[in-house]
Amino acid sequence: MKDRFADRLLAWYDQHGRHNLPWHQDRNAYRVWVSEIMLQQTQVATVIPYFEAFMARFPDVHALARAPVDDVLSHWSGLGYYARARNLHKAAAQVDEEFNGEFPACQQQLESLIGIGRSTAAAIIAQAFGERATILDGNVKRVLARYHAVPGWPGQTSVLNQLWAHAETHTPNNRARDYTQAIMDLGAMVCTRSKPKCEACPLSAGCQAYANSETRLYPGSKPKKAKPEKATWILILEDAEGRILLERRPPSGIWGGLWSLPELDPGYGSEELQEACERELGITCSDPDLISGFRHTFSHYHLHIQPARLPVVHNTQVADTDRLRWLHRDQALALGLPAPIRTLLTEPEQTALL
Ligand code: SF4
Known part of the structure; x- marks a missing residue:
């Protein structure tokens, strides 16, 4: 044989x-x-x-x-x-x-x-x-x-x-x-x-x-477990010079070590985003503009991503570090970004289709 x-x-x-x-x-x-x-x-x-x-x-x-x-x-x-x-x-x-x-x-x-x-x-x-x-x-x-x-x-x-x-x-x-x-x-x-x-x-x-x-x-399938659903706010914080704040993900976990956009807990309502940015990042923003949300599936859960664009009015606290960086869009796109974040920065209207 x-x-x-x-x-x-x-x-x-x-x-x-x-x-x-x-x-x-x-x-x-x-x-x-x-x-x-x-x-x-x-x-x-x-x-x-x-x-x-x-x-x-x-x-x-x-x-x-x-x-x-x-x-x-x-x-x-x-x-x-x-x-x-x-x-x-x-x-x-x-x-x-x-x-x-x-x-x-x-x-x-x-x-x-x-x-x-x-x-x-x-x-x-x-x-x-x-x-x-x-x-x-x-x-x-x-x-x-x-x-x-x-x-x-x-x-x-x-x-x-x-x-x-x-x-x-x-x-x-x-x-x-x-x-x-x-x-x-x-x-x-x-x-x-x-x-x-x-x-x-x-x-x-x-x-x-x-x-x-x-x-x-054949081959037999993996025993099915329903994937948990999670959610997050993703923030496009853009300053007067057209720079966007990027945050590096922790080395392990999803998108580990990649540069991404800052996130906020999904428990915040849209009317609380400005206050949360001020409190958590020390950045003052004007009214948020919500972009179409989308769902991204990872191997072990689904993540509902709700993006919000926030023009930065005043920033005294956040300077470039190993974890946070202000970058122009083309500089940001030259980094290793997760695919949905890249789409969000290049063709935000396409994220509704993700
Ligand atoms: S199941 Fe796969 S290995 Fe068997 S005959 Fe069909 S193609 Fe070939």
Whole structure:
């Protein structure tokens, strides 16, 4: 079964797989690593322009390690899941300091780097060094859960262990680079989340979910919990020089470490905003102008965002610090801003559609 699975997949890949992705050019561990981290939770077509801009700015691990974190975040702005960018930056420093700037060709050592788990380490070993290593990313989990009809949600350890065992069994001893790309491509292009193209699948002859017309049952879904609803005021405080007050988010939590707009507790009524700005920030403002509110969904809750524009009349207390900064709009947009905040500053009318 092992040979037929891998052989069929590789024969399909030779004809239909993706052979010219940007990280396949000048292939090395750094480029593979950055692509793998960007591809977590994000599709290839979205990743390509980000990858190219990232490589133009940070062409190697030293350049990334030496760059200010704000610069790294601004090149990530819009990709979401910003912990990935912060970890990338920290891991680059680890490679620089602990491994003399060279990525180790050892799975265990790669897994010691921040943000690199078992599957990502294996992808680097296979893709960059061409050695046998077993990957199990989201696409591969879906293919294997269907092929072997593995019931349950892959987030559960027992289900995950079964999938890892199948993944190990199928990984061939040669063509490691092509095989890892082939199984990721099959998951992304054929064994898709909804409406898999089983008739065009090289694995259909042995696939249990297909044989039983049960592809929709695999992989099992995460047990559902209703996401809590939260709310916040977002303030666009603009002074007479056209500068906007930005506030850096705490390093952990949502939008961690990114520059954003100041927030106020949703308990304040709109008529209390001026007083709250005076009391909490020491800034006197004229009447607020409310912009259309919108809802943004994070992985574990929904946030109702109500923006308010407040012209600043008098500011004696808030000067530039590491946490607060007065910036012109174009300077603000050059920073790593969360995508909805960027939209709010560029096209406020579009936020109603978010
Ligand atoms: S036959 Fe269908 S369900 Fe099975 S691996 Fe192929 S695309 Fe996925």
